[in-house]
Amino acid sequence: MSFDLPLSDHPLRQELSAEVHARPYMHLDKNERATHLAFLTGERGAEEERALVAELCQQQGVEPPAEGSNFHAADLGHYRLRWERHTEFTSYSFFARAEAFEGNGARERFARTAMEFVPQDWLSRLPGQVLAGLHMEMEEGSADEADADKADADEIERILEIQNFAGSAVSGGAARVWMNFTINSDGFGRILVRDHYLRPRQAGRLIQRLFEIETYRMLSLLALPLARRHGVELTELGHSLMDITAQFSECDALESEQRLLAQLTDLSAEIERIAAATNFRFGATRAYYELVRRRITELREERIEGIQTIGEFMDRRLAPAANTCVAVAERLDTLSKRVARASQLLRTRVDIKVEAQNRDLLQTMSRRAKLQLLLQETVEGLSVAAITYYGVGLVSYAAESLKASGLAVPESYLEMTPGVAIPVVAGLVWFGMRRVRRIIGREVEDEIRHEEN
Structure with missing residues (x-):
């Protein structure tokens, strides 16, 4: 039953209302395999990516993404695609059910992945540079295992091919997750999920959060090399500022003060150059790090005895790196303000002396007049x-x-x-x-x- 009300809708009402449903989670069954790729693409190229996704969809006779859209999910037969376009990166997630794999390696973990169904020539044309790559396998677990206090750490270590991994019970104990947070010999990290009683949509949310944790982790670390490189420069610029300010009380001549003012101007220009090169990246690091923490909170982790949780792993590995970037950004801002204050102080001294000279000049001109x-x-x-x-x-x-x-x-x-x-x-x-x-x-x-x- 519909109602025809004499009301005028805002022109953006439908668009804004649909925003919360714009990027739905996948519905995943037990025994799913997935591959996630995140490309650093910058803020341009959305049209090219959309055209590639449309081409892949048309090959299988399914509906392509809508014009101007930044998200699309499609069932392409043996596998499913989830494409998301963000401000500076794009992610592609490929999902395949275990029954789609036949022959050698079908049952061996991580021996075969959802990537094998994706056309290789299409993959080679994807724009951007790979920043994050993950293979995920979700297997069915037993109810007895869900209540166990210990996991087979040696077996997980063999599967993930690393000793230093993280794992926990998540979603109120409905599943267990292990992640290695590294790049294996095949160029991908690994996630093993043991599904005890996840609902299909709940499983989709969980996997998406795990993919986003790794993607945002890598994005947040992009500023770390900048912080290390420019941190040394900021230390040198700080020493230069100390040397210049130490000469304030020693110089009496106007020419000396003007020389110091010129040095401060050069110092300020150098700081602004560093700020222009790092402000966006440092700001993005704060945002991405906050997203990582939020996604970890949404996992609702419970400890598996003897294994560090994902939250603990991030606190030990990622938090110091993010804090380093924040500290360098704060040092840059503080140094910029210090240079501005020193320049203002010296400029005031120069102005006072110039005004005194102008006064003497005016008095001389008055006498001459x-x-x-x-x-x-x-x-x-x-x-x-x-x-x-x-x-x-x-x-x-x-x-x-x-x-x-x-x-x-x-x-x-x-x-x-x-x-x-x-x-x-x-x-x-x-x-x-x-x-x-x-x-x-x-x-x-x-x-x-x-x-x-």
């Missing part, structure tokens, strides 16, 4: 005198020309003309020069005010 003003006023006085002299001369010439033109100008007036003209001409010249100076001053002030606005 005052002297220049006095000189200008002196020149203006001389200019007024000179212009007045020539102006009075012109007035005298004008008066004499009046007499020469026949006008009856008394001689006494002609003699008085220069004396009367001197104050008049001098006043007009002085007033004119003052007015011109005011006009120029207002224009300069307006221009300065316009530039400030």
Whole structure:
């Protein structure tokens, strides 16, 4: 029965609701064999991988992955495929039931794997580099064995081909798991699972968690070589910073401080180079290590007497490596902050000295401006005198020309003309020069005010 409600769905409602069901677990029966491969592919190439998976599906006449999808599971006859595309890696898991194997080695553990059903030419075209590879065998166990306190350690050692392995009872005792966490002669690690009373979906969750533990373990360790290499560089950069800061109190000249500031700038650039090369990897290590711990918690391990659990194995092997990466990342961040503080301190000292120099320069310029003003006023006085002299001369010439033109100008007036003209001409010249100076001053002030606005 359906209901037609007058409601408007958010356009992403269906997509977001389906996200929790986007990558379902496989349903596994007892006596399953599986091979898991994880390729480091980077953030590109999803289309190429999807096309390869589609090609494999079409060869068997089954539905290919949907356009734009990052997950696909398919039954390809003798085996089943589970493909997952992640941010920087891709995983392929192949599952085959024990009855699919016939002939020699069908019953011998790890003699034959699910990989033999996968076309080799198709495998050779998978993009990326193999980072993790696992063979898993799940066999049926008895209820009596589920209650036993000890396991046949020698037999497990022979099967996994290593003495240092981990194992535990998981899923509330519904199964036992042993992992070797190494690369055997065939290029794969091994997982042996003894199924006592796992349900098919529960078995699928368990196997997926075991695959993810190994995959995320390897991914989390990718930062370890970087941490070891750059840890030495950070130690040297730390010593260089100590040497530079020790010279702060010894240098008085501005040139010395500017030289130290240039060295700090180079030091900061080197730190930023290391940060750019490692930040993503160190951040990814934190995330992957947390995923490993979460998957181990989800196993609900119980100890098998005499064998270290998977959680103990990781705490002893993986935790120190992850902590090393975290410590180097924290050292890098701390050193970057120390260089920034030292640069700020030295830059402040340089700025104070530069400001003092600018103050002295401004005072010198002020004194020079005052002297220049006095000189200008002196020149203006001389200019007024000179212009007045020539102006009075012109007035005298004008008066004499009046007499020469026949006008009856008394001689006494002609003699008085220069004396009367001197104050008049001098006043007009002085007033004119003052007015011109005011006009120029207002224009300069307006221009300065316009530039400030």
